[in-house]
Amino acid sequence: MRAKLTAVLLALAFAVTGLVTAGSASATTHHPTKVIADCQHAHRKPHSIVIACGDGNVTATRLTYTSWGPKAAHGRGRIVANDCTPSCVSGHDHSYPMRFTLTRPRSTSAGRVFSRLAVTYLHKSPTGKKHESYSLVTTPL
Numbered sequence: 001m002r003a004k005l006t007a008v009l010l011a012l013a014f015a016v017t018g019l020v021t022a023g024s025a026s027a028t029t030h031h032p033t034k035v036i037a038d039c040q041h042a043h044r045k046p047h048s049i050v051i052a053c054g055d056g057n058v059t060a061t062r063l064t065y066t067s068w069g070p071k072a073a074h075g076r077g078r079i080v081a082n083d084c085t086p087s088c089v090s091g092h093d094h095s096y097p098m099r100f101t102l103t104r105p106r107s108t109s110a111g112r113v114f115s116r117l118a119v120t121y122l123h124k125s126p127t128g129k130k131h132e133s134y135s136l137v138t139t140p141l
Contacts, residue, residue, distance in 0.1 A: 033070050033105045033112045036137045042110040044068065049117065051134045053141055057082040057091075058126075058134070060100065060117060070112070073102040079119060081126040097122040108138050 037046035039053035045065050052058040063077035076099050084091040098121045102114035117134040125132065 031111060032068075033073075033114060034110070035073075035102055035114045036110060036140060039137055039141045041140065042113050045073075049136065051079075051117065051136070053137055055082075055088060057084065057088055060098075060119075061095075063100075071103070071105060073114065075100055079121075079126065083126075094126065096125055098125075102136075106138050110138075110140055113138050 032044050034042035034044050035046060035049060037043045037049045039050050045063075045068055047061070047063055049060040049063070050056055050058075051060060058079065058081045061078050061080050063075055065073060065075040067074045076097070079096045079098055080093050081096070082088055082091040082093055098119045100120070101118045102116070103118060104114060104116040105112050106115045113136075115136050115138045117136055119132045119134070121130055121132075
């Protein structure tokens with residue numbers, strides 16, 4: 001009798017664990033983490049992300065992804081930055097190849113969105129730094 005009770009309890013424990021795991025995977029699949037790419041709309045795996053929504057002087061472009069998950073996304077692309085010389089209106093855009101990671105997902109009115117873009121420049125950078133992090137818009141403007 002004791003062996004049957006143990007077997008039933010183990011079967012219930014495995015069934016509950018399977019339901020919890022399946023429920024978590026289902027929630028992630030149906031509501032993937034996105035990024036607000038154009039300052040207004042949340043997208044999964046966008047080809048570009050406007051970083052400076054006020055003036056558009058910094059944008060991550062030509063983005064390709066090596067992975068995309070609920071907590072982080074990784075890939076390559078380019079940062080395009082206006083040099084603002086002699087002014088931002090008259091400045092010129094320069095393109096810098098980079099690797100990136102999207103992190104710090106937040107629950108927002110737009111759903112779950114990444115809030116941080118960490119960049120490693122492959123050659124030169126707009127600021128002379130090898131690594132930079134950018135805060136991303138998490139609420140559509």
